[in-house]
Amino acid sequence: MLTNRPRGVNDILPGDVEKWQFIERTARDVCRRFNVSEIRTPIFEHTELFQRGVGETTDIVEKEMYTFQDRGDRSLTLRPEGTASAVRSFVENKLYAQPQPTKLFYIGPMFRYERPQSGRYRQFHQFGAEVLGVNEPSVDAEVLALVMTFFNELGLKNITLEINSVGSPASREAYRGALREHLAPVKDQLCKDCQSRFDRNPMRILDCKIDASNETVSSSPFMLDYLTDEDKTHFEQVKSYLDSFGINYVVNPRMVRGLDYYTQTAFEFIESGSTISGGGRYNGMVEQFGGPDMPGFGFGVGIERVLIALQNQEVELPIEKGIDVFLVALGEEAQKRTVTLLQELRTAGLVADKDYLGKSMKAQMKAADRLKAKQVVILGDDELAQGVANVKDMESGEQVSVPLSELVEKIQQKL
Ligand code: HAM
Numbered sequence: 001m002l003t004n005r006p007r008g009v010n011d012i013l014p015g016d017v018e019k020w021q022f023i024e025r026t027a028r029d030v031c032r033r034f035n036v037s038e039i040r041t042p043i044f045e046h047t048e049l050f051q052r053g054v055g056e057t058t059d060i061v062e063k064e065m066y067t068f069q070d071r072g073d074r075s076l077t078l079r080p081e082g083t084a085s086a087v088r089s090f091v092e093n094k095l096y097a098q099p100q101p102t103k104l105f106y107i108g109p110m111f112r113y114e115r116p117q118s119g120r121y122r123q124f125h126q127f128g129a130e131v132l133g134v135n136e137p138s139v140d141a142e143v144l145a146l147v148m149t150f151f152n153e154l155g156l157k158n159i160t161l162e163i164n165s166v167g168s169p170a171s172r173e174a175y176r177g178a179l180r181e182h183l184a185p186v187k188d189q190l191c192k193d194c195q196s197r198f199d200r201n202p203m204r205i206l207d208c209k210i211d212a213s214n215e216t217v218s219s220s221p222f223m224l225d226y227l228t229d230e231d232k233t234h235f236e237q238v239k240s241y242l243d244s245f246g247i248n249y250v251v252n253p254r255m256v257r258g259l260d261y262y263t264q265t266a267f268e269f270i271e272s273g274s275t276i277s278g279g280g281r282y283n284g285m286v287e288q289f290g291g292p293d294m295p296g297f298g299f300g301v302g303i304e305r306v307l308i309a310l311q312n313q314e315v316e317l318p319i320e321k322g323i324d325v326f327l328v329a330l331g332e333e334a335q336k337r338t339v340t341l342l343q344e345l346r347t348a349g350l351v352a353d354k355d356y357l358g359k360s361m362k363a364q365m366k367a368a369d370r371l372k373a374k375q376v377v378i379l380g381d382d383e384l385a386q387g388v389a390n391v392k393d394m395e396s397g398e399q400v401s402v403p404l405s406e407l408v409e410k411i412q413q414k415l
Contacts, residue, residue, distance in 0.1 A: 008122030036103040041085040047075040053084030055260025057201040064112040078111035091291035100133025130298035141241030155315040162252040165235040175226040207256040222253040271309040277301040322372025327354035328364040331381030
């Protein structure tokens with residue numbers, strides 16, 4: 001137990017963490033350009049927030065939440081997603097009272113008790129954004145453009161954008177009736193959960209993994225055929241903006257998202273059969289949480305899935321490796337001097353390191369190689385007595401003697 005991590009969670013070790021940092025930097029950079037500000041919400045919230053926000057009949061709420069009682073007997077839940085928290089914060093902090101829209105992004109861990117497999121974990125990480133306060137179809141397209149820009153900047157290609165409209169409540173009312181009528185003859189053959197969803201929320205049946213092979217389920221009518229004129233127009237306009245941005249998409253009328261809050265546009269970005277991002281419009285949530293009637297649109301990108309896609313596509317991220325300077329010391333006095341020299345170099349802004357174990361010259365040079373040092377400073381007791389050190393350029397192999405008083409400056413010039 002002590003040496004095993006829990007199932008479905010991962011350590012991110014040096015060597016990999018640099019990729020995470022690059023991805024996060026790219027996300028922040030793209031958000032800055034789209035003028036989207038960061039929000040940091042708590043990792044846990046009142047359980048009710050997700051029950052009500054994500055939806056009582058979803059797999060997330062029914063089966064996947066990490067819920068616990070705290071010592072004050074409150075029911076709390078580790079966040080399974082970021083939208084409900086962002087909207088809760090938008091309402092609680094009265095961000096709706098500011099000029100709109102409010103554009104927020106977040107990067108952080110989410111928790112779902114799912115069966116772990118490649119690309120599916122119990123603690124995973126999302127980069128997500130939410131745009132609140134505007135119902136403009138151009139905003140839907142703009143946010144999709146943000147996600148595409150993020151993928152492009154990482155060097156990912158061949159990502160399919162699938163879109164659908166799940167309609168507003170008015171459209172869904174008509175659709176639910178049609179769906180119940182279609183599924184009624186096979187209701188008894190459905191899984192237990194779906195039998196209960198039949199009355200409560202029949203659209204969830206379309207997202208059920210167990211009943212996916214049921215022919216009646218897979219030949220269900222399309223939501224798109226039940227859209228009100230207003231919803232239809234919104235969808236047409238989103239598509240037309242995507243066309244004008246040059247963003248390719250496929251309409252997938254079978255797409256059902258795993259969360260209940262969506263209205264109108266819903267979408268997924270797919271790479272090699274895996275959904276690396278999903279999201280859509282959720283126009284009722286702000287009001288549901290006690291705020292004014294304000295619309296919202298957003299996405300969540302799974303960072304682990306982005307890493308898998310980068311690996312699938314053999315994309316090498318431009319990660320800077322190596323250090324600027326490595327100090328090699330020979331002799332006791334020289335050892336001592338490198339301690340302060342190291343600090344001087346680092347204070348001057350250089351990436352510097354040294355040997356700590358009193359190794360041989362050869363072993364220290366090997367360490368410099370392993371760390372991909374650009375310059376190596378070699379300091380022996382004799383050089384120290386003369387107030388100089390040898391500086392070796394590891395690329396050219398050239399070695400020069402430099403007065404210790406000018407060392408930092410000389411190395412800075414060489415880099
Ligand atoms: P979601 O589709 O549940 O949407 O999750 C978004 C993304 O998170 C998925 O496309 C996937 O890449 C990643 N993901 C989900 N579950 C796991 C898991 N168990 N392991 C690894 N990656 C996972 C949402 O969470 C919505 N909040 C998105 C949104 C924002 N909608 C509107 N605004």
